[in-house]
Amino acid sequence: MKKIFLSSIAASLLFAVSCQTDFDNSTEDVVVTSGEADFSKYVALGNSLTSGYRDGTLYSSGQNESYPLMLATQMKLAGGGEFKQPMMPNDVGGFNDLKDANGNILYPGKLTLQVSNGALGPVYSAPAAALDNVTSGGPYQNMGVPGAKSFHLVTPGYGSATNLSLGRANPYFVRFATSASTTVLADAMAQKPTFFSLWIGANDVLSYATSGGSGVDQKGNTNPATYGSNDISDPNVVAASIKGVLDGLKSVGTTKGAISNIPYVSSVPYFTTVPYNPLTPAALGANLTALNSGLYGPLKQALTAFGAGTRINLLSSTSANPLLIKDTSLTNLSAQLTAALTPSLGAATAAAFGQIYGQARQATSEDFILLPANTIIAKTNPNAPASINVYGVSFPLDNQYVLTKTESALVTAATDAYNTSITSLASAYGLALVDSKSKMIELNSASGIQWDGVKYTAKFVTGGAFSLDGVHPTGRGYAIIANEFLKAINMKYKSNLPMISPNSYSGVKFP
Amino acid sequence: MKRILMTAALAAGVMAYAGGFRVSLQGVKQLAMAHTSAHAEDASVAFFNPAGISFIPNKVSVVAGGFGVSNQITFQNTSTLKQTETDNPLGTPLYFAAAYKIVDKLSVGLSITTPFGSTIEWPSGWEGAEMVEKLELKSFFFQPMVSVKLAPWASFGASYIYARGKVDWTKRVTQLGGSLNLLDDEATGHGFGFGFYFQPDSKWDVSVAYRSPVDMKAENGKATFNVSSALYPNIGLAATGGVDTFKATLPLVDEITLGATYKVTPKWLVSADFNYHGWERYNKLTLDFANAPVGNQADPTILVAPKNFKNAKTFRVGTQYMVTDMIAARAGWYYDESPYSDENFIPETPSFDNYVITAGVGLKFNKLGVDISGAYAMPESRKVNNAYNSFYGQAKAKVFYFGLGLSYNAF
DSSP states (O other): OHHHHHHHHHHHHHHHHTSOOSOSSOGGGOOOOOTTOOOSSEEEEESHHHHTOBTTBOOHHHHTTOHHHHHHHHHGGGTOOOOOOOOOSSSSOOEEEEEOTTSOEEEOOOEEEEEETTEEEEEEOOOOBOOOOOGGGOOOSEEEOTTOOGGGGGOTTTTOHHHHTTTOSOHHHHTTOSSTTOOHHHHHHHTOOSEEEEEOOTHHHHHHHHTTSOSOBOTTOOOGGGOOTTSBOOHHHHHHHHHHHHHHHHHTTOOOEEEEOOOOGGGSHHHHSBOSOOBOHHHHTTHHHHHIIIIIHHHHHHHHHTTOGGGOOOOOSSSOBOOEEEOTTSOOOHHHHHHHHHHHHOHHHHHHHHHHHTTEEEOOTTSEEOGGGGGTTTSBOTTSOGGGOBBTTTBOBOGGGEEOHHHHHHHHHHHHHHHHHHHHHHHHTTOEEEOHHHHHHHHTSSSOEEETTEEEBSSTTTTBSBOTTSSSBOHHHHHHHHHHHHHHHHHHHOOOOOOOOGGGSOOOOOO | OHHHHHHHHHTOOOOOOSSTTBOOOSOHHHHHTTTOSOOOSSTTHHHHOGGGGGGOSSSEEEEEEEEEEEEEEEEEOTTTOOEEEOOOOOBOOEEEEEEEEEETTEEEEEEEEOOBEEEEEOOTTOTTTTTOSEEEEEEEEEEEEEEEEEETTEEEEEEEEEEEEEEEEEEEEGGGTEEEEEEEEEEEEEEEEEEEEEOOSTTEEEEEEEEOOEEEEEEEEEEEEESOGGGGGGGTOTTTTSEEEEEEEEEEOOEEEEEEEEEEETTEEEEEEEEEEOGGGOSEEEEEESSOOOOSSSSTTEEEEEOOOOOEEEEEEEEEEESSSSEEEEEEEEEEOOSSOGGGOOTTSOOOOEEEEEEEEEEEETTEEEEEEEEEEEEOOEEEEETTTTEEEEEEEEEEEEEEEEEEEEO
16 A cells, blocks of 8 residues: 555656756856857947947946947956946046137036926036046057047047147047057057957938038048038048948958947937927917917918918917928028018018028928927027017027938938948958847837836937937947847857846936 | 734735745645645635535534745846846745534634735846836635535535735836835735535545635725936826825636545545636736826826736645554645746746645644645746746746644544
C-alpha cells in the first residue's frame, strides 16, 4: 500500500518536473557582444541633439542624458571604453558674457516651467556663467556642438575664440576645440575612433524654419561661407560635408559607425503646438462683429478690388477663425491699400493700414504657427495704432512667428534631399542607418510610442518626449532615439546591445 | 473573538499564483490533500460546501488555521535584459469555521475566510512602475450557513456571504513626474453559496457546491496624486490639494466545485476535485474619478483598463493514509490554470499555470486535531506579451505554502 502511495507521489513529481518553471533563457546569462564592431573608442559627432541640449540650452544634467552617453553606457557591456563629455560648469547653462550688438544675451540659461497668471509656461533662466574652456580635460568623445550645421564640422576656425565676435565660431566648440584653427572633424580624427555616430544636417534647415523663414534658400549656391545663419543649406553642400566627415574618419581607419537621417520639422512641437485657427467665436466675443464691420469687411473689399480678395475672409460666428499673419511671399499691396483707404480714413491712418496689411492674410491649415507666437497672440502691439494692435486678430503676426506653406515646402524639399544623400552615403560607406525621421513621425501620431505603460507623443509638455524648447527631446525622448541607434547598430554589426527604458530617464520637470 | 479574527483576516495579504487573485487556502487538512473538498470530518468543510456540515460526525466542531505564503515573482525584459524581483511580504491567509448540529437533520455553521487577496510589491521605479509599484488586495468572507439532511445519505446547504475588502494600489504617473495611490478599505459585497453533499455508502463522499460572484464595490475610494502642486489645476484638483475620490468594482468571481472521496480501504482514501472559476467576469477594470481627467473614455474622468480574464479550471488529486489511529499522512497534487493569456499578463496580479505538490500530517489527540501541511508550487514560466501596455518580457514565480490548523470536535 505504501508502495502505491509513494509511487503515486513519484509519478506526480515526474509530471511536475516536465513543467518549465525557470526562464528558458535568463537575461542574466546573456553575453553582450559587439559583433563585428569594436566599441572600445566611440566618438559621437553632431549638433545640439548629440550634445544633450534641451530646454533651450546645454546644461549638465541634460548632458548626462545625451543619447551618445546612453549608447556608450550600453557599449560598455561589450568592450566599450571611457566616454567623456565636455560638461557645462553648471546645471543652468548659457553664457552671460556673450551678447549681441544691443547688449542682449545670446545664450540664455535653461527654460523652466513657471506658474504665471495661474498657467504653467516655459521661462528662460539667466545664464549661469561666462564661457569657459575645458580643452585641457579632453579629448572628448561626445563632440556634439549645439548649433552646428553640416559644413561647420569641416570648417577651420569654428572653434576659435577670436572668431566668435565675427560670428564665424561657435562658443560650444570654442570650449573644447584643441586649437583655434582645428575642425570638429580633425579633433575627432585625432582620437582614431573605433566606432562613431553622426547625426548632422538638421540645423541646415532648422534655423530657417524656426525663424519663420527669415533666411534664404541657398539651393544652387555651394559656397557656405556666403550663407546667412538662417539660410537653408544647399543639399550638395550638406552631402559633401557629410561625405567629408566620413572620408576623414575613414582615412584614420574609422569605418564603422551609425548615421541618422533628419526629422521633418513638422513632427516637432515647436511647429505643431499653436493652431492656425485659435480665434473661436467665443474667444472673440462681441469684438467679432466690430472686427468684421470695422476691419475685415473694408479690408476684404479693398483687397478684392486689387484681385487679392482671397487673402481675407469675414470672421465666422460659428466656427474657429484663422489668425491674421504676414506672408512676405505675397505681393505687397501697401501703396494700393493706402490709396484706396485714404478717402475714408485720412492719409495718415490709411498709410499705417497700408503698411500693416500690405502682405497680410489669414493663416491656413498648411501654415505652421511657431511656438513663440503663443506668448503674443491676442496681446497688443504697443507700436501699432490702438484700433488695430491685437496680434493675430487685428495686427498680423510677423514673419518670424509663421512658417508659411511656401516656406515649409522649401524646408521639406531640403530635408528630403539631405535624407536622400544620407541614405546613399550610409549604404556607400557600409554604415548603420538610423531612421530618426520615421520615429519622429510615429511620435507625432495620435497613438505615439508606448513603453511599459507610458505613452509618449510629440505634444508640447504633456507628450513627455520633447523638452520645453519644443525642438529638442527630453531625456525620455533621447532614450527613444538611442534605442533606434541601438537597433540599427545591432542589425548592421550583429551586436546585441540591450535596449534602454525611456521611462527611467527624466521628462519635463514641473515646479 | 470575532473582532480578533476579522482584524487578523484583514491583515492577511496574499499573493495568489494561479487563478488571478483567488487564494485557495481555506483548510490546512485539505491543502495537504491538494485542497480537495469532500472531507466532512470537521467544520473546515463549511467553506468548501455548506451542505458538508450535515455530515460532520460530531454535534459541535470548531476549526481554525492559518498559512504562510512565501512568494517571489521575477520579470525579465528580454530587450533591456533587466530582471526585476518582487519584494512581497509573507502572506498569511487565515480561516475559522464552526458548525453545530441543532438536531440530526439541521445544522448551522459559520465560516470566516480570506479567499481572495494579493499583495505585490515591485521595487520603486521598476520597469512596470506605470502599472504597479505596490498593490494590496484583501478580502474576508463572513458566511453564516444552514444545512438540512434530505436523506440519511444526502444534504443540502446554503450560505449568505458578506464580504469586506481593501485595495491599496500605488503606481507611477510618469508623465506627471509623480505617483498615484488608490485606497479604499470600505469596499463591501454580498453573495451566496449552496451545495449538495452525499455519502451514498461508507466508501464514498461526494460534494457539489457553487459559490456566487461577489462584486466588491468601492463607493468612496481615495485617489491621491503625489505630483507637483503646480499641476493640481491641470488635473482638476486645485481645491483638494491633489486628492480625488473614485468608484470602482472588483469582481470576486464565482466557483463551481465538484469533489469526491473514495475510501479504498478503511485506512486509505483518495480524493479528487474539479473547480471552475468564472474569471470572465473580470474582463475590465473601470475607475470612475470624481474630478481628475485622467481617464480614457468620452467622459475624461473614467479610466477603463482591459483585463480580459478567461474562465479557469483547477484539477486536484489528494490522498490520506492513516498510519496509526492517531497519525494521518497526506499528500496531493493539483494543477491550477492561469485565467489569462500571455497577451493579458498584468504585473499587478501576476498569474501562472501552476503545478503544486502538497503534503501534510494530521495528529489526533482525542477531540483535538492538529494538522500541518506544506505545498510547493511549480508555476510555469511564461511570456509577457501585453500590447495594451507595451509591456513585454517573461515572468516566473517561486511559491511555497505552509499551514497549521487546529480542530476540535465534541459530543
